[in-house]
Amino acid sequence: MKAAVVRAFGEPLVIEERPDPEPGPGQVLIRVEASGLCHTDIHAAHGDWPVKPRPPFVPGHEGVGVVERLGEGVERLAVGQRVAVPWLGSACGRCEHCLSGWETLCESQVNTGYGCDGGFAEKMLARADFAQAVPDGITPSDAAPLTCAGVTTYKALKVAGVRPSQLVAISGVGGLGHLAVQYAKIAGATVAAIDVTDEKLELASALGADLLIDARKDDPAEVLKRHGGAHAAIALAVNESAFVAAYGGLRRGGKLVMVALPAHGTIAVPIFDTVLNGTSVIGSIVGTRQDLAEVYRLHAAGRTRVIRQTRPLDSVNESIDEVLRAQIPARIVFEM
Numbered sequence: 473m474k475a476a477v478v479r480a481f482g483e484p485l486v487i488e489e490r491p492d493p494e495p496g497p498g499q500v501l502i503r504v505e506a507s508g509l510c511h512t513d514i515h516a517a518h519g520d521w522p523v524k525p526r527p528p529f530v531p532g533h534e535g536v537g538v539v540e541r542l543g544e545g546v547e548r549l550a551v552g553q554r555v556a557v558p559w560l561g562s563a564c565g566r567c568e569h570c571l572s573g574w575e576t577l578c579e580s581q582v583n584t585g586y587g588c589d590g591g592f593a594e595k596m597l598a599r600a601d602f603a604q605a606v607p608d609g610i611t612p613s614d615a616a617p618l619t620c621a622g623v624t625t626y627k628a629l630k631v632a633g634v635r636p637s638q639l640v641a642i643s644g645v646g647g648l649g650h651l652a653v654q655y656a657k658i659a660g661a662t663v664a665a666i667d668v669t670d671e672k673l674e675l676a677s678a679l680g681a682d683l684l685i686d687a688r689k690d691d692p693a694e695v696l697k698r699h700g701g702a703h704a705a706i707a708l709a710v711n712e713s714a715f716v717a718a719y720g721g722l723r724r725g726g727k728l729v730m731v732a733l734p735a736h737g738t739i740a741v742p743i744f745d746t747v748l749n750g751t752s753v754i755g756s757i758v759g760t761r762q763d764l765a766e767v768y769r770l771h772a773a774g775r776t777r778v779i780r781q782t783r784p785l786d787s788v789n790e791s792i793d794e795v796l797r798a799q800i801p802a803r804i805v806f807e808m
């Protein structure tokens with residue numbers, strides 16, 4: 473099988489021919505049909521974060537495909553079934569986080585395309601319990617971006633507790649942001665979309681954003697404040713100054729939900745303002761299996777649109793460059 477492999481941080485990925493992996497107990501072998509390129513895969517390939525993957529590894533946590541073989545003891549899935557393999561590759565199922573509906577916080581979790589090989593390949597392994605069934609009626613190339621970009625932003629809006637009539641700022645209308653705009657609209661919010669390219673702002677508008685803020689020309693904090701301030705701001709841009717602007721645009725009682733993960737990212741949170749304004753700053757990491765099932769259900773019901781370009785896996789390095797230059801309409805999906 474063909475796989476795109478990170479051999480060293482910061483180096484181009486190498487397309488390799490590898491033997492098909494063998495499914496162990498509790499695992500399945502999947503023939504990958506489509507695999508989305510998340511900005512997280514780029515952070516992984518660059519070794520951007522304090523906890524690093526160990527090269528050589530295969531990135532990709534939006535892999536969608538068909539179960540080809542079952543490992544010992546797998547009863548939950550059947551050969552021929554379409555599944556997706558999200559970032560949460562496995563969790564222990566026994567700790568306080570797993571037991572309280574927060575499996576995404578499990579300290580024993582293994583992350584797909586980071587702690588084990590991911591979906592940038594023609595075949596991949598998955599833990600059967602964490603491979604998500606993709607409902608009929610969702611194409612593999614639509615299911616792929618929903619598997620991380622979708623579930624992550626759907627969860628971020630849940631964490632923000634967004635209600636109808638609230639003003640929600642979506643900072644960064646990339647792979648994640650284009651779905652965040654749609655979930656915020658579904659939640660009944662008025663949506664302010666912030667980005668730094670005309671194309672992304674046009675896309676946000678086409679997807680229902682009510683207010684467009686071009687951070688090259690205007691200070692998003694000022695514009696949001698002029699509209700009364702945001703009840704919630706979802707920080708999806710890989711840029712610390714965008715976090716600061718989103719924080720600054722909150723109204724009293726507002727919530728900044730941190731989702732993007734810029735390398736070595738920090739922001740200074742002013743204590744006085746945070747206390748007096750009753751501001752919340754919350755981190756949000758992907759979503760649970762249940763969140764992902766809800767994301768698929770919304771899409772199958774025709775309530776979301778996935779904006780993506782499909783490409784062959786061989787284009788992985790050019791595709792990464794284009795994502796870094798923000799030249800992609802929303803998501804790139806590799807079709808195998």
Ligand code: NAD
Nearest residue numbers: 511512644645646647648667709714731732733757758798
């Ligand atoms: P992306 O590159 O597709 O999107 C980023 C967007 O931000 C682009 O549209 C870009 O034009 C815009 N942008 C850049 N500078 C900006 C600025 N100053 N103000 C406003 N917008 C600006 O990336 P993505 O795949 O959507 O991922 C975004 C981030 O989220 C990455 O850091 C990724 O690792 C992270 N992520 C986090 C989670 C999580 O669970 N917390 C899950 C998935 C991805």
Ligand code: ZN
Nearest residue numbers: 564567570578
């Ligand atoms: Zn656990």
Ligand code: ZN
Nearest residue numbers: 510512620621
């Ligand atoms: Zn991702």
